[in-house]
Amino acid sequence: MSSDFLVEIGTEELPPKSLLNLSEAFREEVVNRLSGLKLNFGTVSSFASPRRLAVVVRALDPMTPGQETVNWGPPKSVAFDQSGMPTRAAQAFAEKNNCPLTALADMVEHDGKQEKLCHRASQPGQSTTALLGDIVSGALAALPIPKRMRWGTRREEFVRPVHWIVMLFGNDVVNTQIMGLPTGNRSRGHRFHAPNEIVIDSPASYCQQLKQAYVLADFDERRHLIREGVHAAAKKAGGHAAIDDDLLNEVTALNEWPVPLVGHFEARFLDVPAEALISSMKSHQKYFHVLDDSGKLMPIFITVANIESTDPEQVIRGNERVIRPRLSDAAFFYETDRQTTLAKQRESLRSIVFQAKLGSLFDKTERVASLARALSERTGADGALAFRAGELSKSDLVSEMVGEFDDLQGTMGRYYAIHDGEDPEVANALFEQYLPRFAGDIIPTTRTGITLAIADRLDTLVGIFGIGQPPSGSKDPFALRRASLGVLRIIVEHKIDIDLRAALNLALTQHIDTSTLVESADHINKQVLTYMLDRFKGRYEDEHIPAEVFQSVAARQLSSPLDIHLRVMAVHTFNQLPEAEALAAANKRVSNILSKQIDLPDGREVNQALLVEPAEQTLATTLMELTGAVGPLLETRDYTNALKELAKLRNPVDQFFDEVMVMAEQSEVRMNRLALLQKLQALFLNIADISLLVPAK
Numbered sequence: 001m002s003s004d005f006l007v008e009i010g011t012e013e014l015p016p017k018s019l020l021n022l023s024e025a026f027r028e029e030v031v032n033r034l035s036g037l038k039l040n041f042g043t044v045s046s047f048a049s050p051r052r053l054a055v056v057v058r059a060l061d062p063m064t065p066g067q068e069t070v071n072w073g074p075p076k077s078v079a080f081d082q083s084g085m086p087t088r089a090a091q092a093f094a095e096k097n098n099c100p101l102t103a104l105a106d107m108v109e110h111d112g113k114q115e116k117l118c119h120r121a122s123q124p125g126q127s128t129t130a131l132l133g134d135i136v137s138g139a140l141a142a143l144p145i146p147k148r149m150r151w152g153t154r155r156e157e158f159v160r161p162v163h164w165i166v167m168l169f170g171n172d173v174v175n176t177q178i179m180g181l182p183t184g185n186r187s188r189g190h191r192f193h194a195p196n197e198i199v200i201d202s203p204a205s206y207c208q209q210l211k212q213a214y215v216l217a218d219f220d221e222r223r224h225l226i227r228e229g230v231h232a233a234a235k236k237a238g239g240h241a242a243i244d245d246d247l248l249n250e251v252t253a254l255n256e257w258p259v260p261l262v263g264h265f266e267a268r269f270l271d272v273p274a275e276a277l278i279s280s281m282k283s284h285q286k287y288f289h290v291l292d293d294s295g296k297l298m299p300i301f302i303t304v305a306n307i308e309s310t311d312p313e314q315v316i317r318g319n320e321r322v323i324r325p326r327l328s329d330a331a332f333f334y335e336t337d338r339q340t341t342l343a344k345q346r347e348s349l350r351s352i353v354f355q356a357k358l359g360s361l362f363d364k365t366e367r368v369a370s371l372a373r374a375l376s377e378r379t380g381a382d383g384a385l386a387f388r389a390g391e392l393s394k395s396d397l398v399s400e401m402v403g404e405f406d407d408l409q410g411t412m413g414r415y416y417a418i419h420d421g422e423d424p425e426v427a428n429a430l431f432e433q434y435l436p437r438f439a440g441d442i443i444p445t446t447r448t449g450i451t452l453a454i455a456d457r458l459d460t461l462v463g464i465f466g467i468g469q470p471p472s473g474s475k476d477p478f479a480l481r482r483a484s485l486g487v488l489r490i491i492v493e494h495k496i497d498i499d500l501r502a503a504l505n506l507a508l509t510q511h512i513d514t515s516t517l518v519e520s521a522d523h524i525n526k527q528v529l530t531y532m533l534d535r536f537k538g539r540y541e542d543e544h545i546p547a548e549v550f551q552s553v554a555a556r557q558l559s560s561p562l563d564i565h566l567r568v569m570a571v572h573t574f575n576q577l578p579e580a581e582a583l584a585a586a587n588k589r590v591s592n593i594l595s596k597q598i599d600l601p602d603g604r605e606v607n608q609a610l611l612v613e614p615a616e617q618t619l620a621t622t623l624m625e626l627t628g629a630v631g632p633l634l635e636t637r638d639y640t641n642a643l644k645e646l647a648k649l650r651n652p653v654d655q656f657f658d659e660v661m662v663m664a665e666q667s668e669v670r671m672n673r674l675a676l677l678q679k680l681q682a683l684f685l686n687i688a689d690i691s692l693l694v695p696a697k
Helices: 016-036 088-097 101-107 128-141 203-212 219-236 245-254 267-271 274-285 312-337 342-351 361-379 383-392 400-404 411-420 424-432 447-466 480-493 500-509 521-542 547-554 561-574 580-595 614-635 639-659 667-685
Strands: 003-011 044-049 052-060 067-075 108-110 115-123 162-169 186-188 197-199 240-242 259-264 288-291 297-305 353-355
Touching (some): 003 186, 016 052, 016 219, 016 245, 052 203, 088 101, 101 108, 128 162, 162 186, 219 240, 219 297, 267 274, 267 297, 267 312, 274 297, 274 312, 274 411, 312 400, 342 361, 353 361, 361 500, 383 424, 383 447, 411 424, 447 480, 447 500, 447 521, 480 521, 480 561, 521 547, 561 639, 580 667, 614 667
Antiparallel strands (some): 003 162, 044 052, 067 115, 186 197, 240 288, 288 297
16 A cells, blocks of 8 residues: 655755755655656655755555566577477576476467577565665765765765654654664754654654644745745835845745844935845845835845744844944945046956956956947947947946945946946946846847947957867856857847857957967857857747757858848748748758759759740749749848748649659750759758758658
């Protein structure tokens, strides 16, 4: 009869930022090991709090299924002599399988080809209880823990010291050892509200018993209660809570019995940029900030206490006392930074290395400024403003504020630029240069910001590739993948008509004088261009566009991201037309035929007088008509409608291949028909190589 299984690993406080990942990984590892033993089970739940990781498996089989082993031996003709007596081969088979010679005659089976000796043996299943210790130990050993620790005199290693293990199968304790500790049924509740041991009756009662001991073991339940509690507290205080999911997860991982409390800070701190105050509250104190109806920061914060205090006001006062010096520091940094200008701060960049072979951050701003001015002709930005933004782009990195809160890079640059009297376009560009920061993030909106964001990323890309340190495997210390995706997103979504090959050449020009490039500029350009355009693959996979659609466009070896994108979307639309499959197959056939004709010159004209078959005449006429119709569409990059026009070729092409012998005996006729196919291929190649839409066999 199946039973529920519970395992709880009791520890010292676990790292809050990795708790959720550890919990999910623990569950997955247990499930994988149970499945590997072919055990049947029902739903599997994971639980995680600051001092525990737990998994409950419902309706787990008590035994693994029995197994039958099959050993094939020699053919019957080899196993027995003419008189039917076992040969030495049969005797060896009997010894190997521990069976009597007299039984061999009854062990002959047909394997589908011939009769052979066959020994079958049944192995009984194993007790699940006997296997659970190894299952849990293996799951814990496989958890993604970058750095494990030892404690006391033990040799066992884990992310934090382990103090108790609960393992129950049904109502019974699974007696084994995990992490050098004996398993049992004794857990522990809240460190302060219920410090004594708790005897867990069964896996089914686990959550309720912990709840009675002031522990909400279910991570999702705690997160929901915190979210609702924080929103309610903010509403009661007259505002709206701004809840960041990462912070919410971290706070959930820090609390076993969460109690939201509202605190206040002096309104004078609101003179400091809101982003700095929020960063201080989030990073140092794990507080949620509160906004008014207009979206402005209020002098209110919400903390989540891990205790139900008899005097909550004292807890609030303690938190207010702690946050005051933090906000005072932010105010001091802000005031100190504004006593100089970004232009003066820029000089400090000379002593900060960007990359040993690529110079200082000051050198980088020199390159980025020149590149931004050069790119402004294609992006529509003012060249002088783009150059100025490039010069000041990294100055805030040496400010006191960014030194303390590195997530404010760019944000403080914008504030300080406004304070210095810089053009608003320049100020906004200092913030927008880092956009997008992650998948789904916003992109720059100002022309100067767009230009600076592209220039900064291209400079990094050509520089790192230029010194021979491209990304390898999972190692990408300069975030070149993200930089490439950012450039592509900005260009495509803002419909910027820019040739990436030419832009990379401009970027490389800024590096030529440094003599640090390990390859020729042309070679590096090709490397970076290929790397960047390959990032399109992942983008289109996320949009569920088949890989062969992108490959059909990539085969054209284009270098304008916007043009590539327009073609990909057009081919994707074409690929869903009823004519697409037949035309792709026909183009594949044409490609195969033409690839073998080494004597056929490119652009050979079709001689109308040599078109003797009605089907080839029809195809030639249709090609001529469509060439005229498609031309204007190609000029405006209306590739979608161009391919819709070319879809009209399906019937003429099908008829041509059904009725016309391409490789005619007469040389003139054969070459003319090949020229006709060349015209057909070229018409499609104006957009993409649709022969690649045919799935590989």
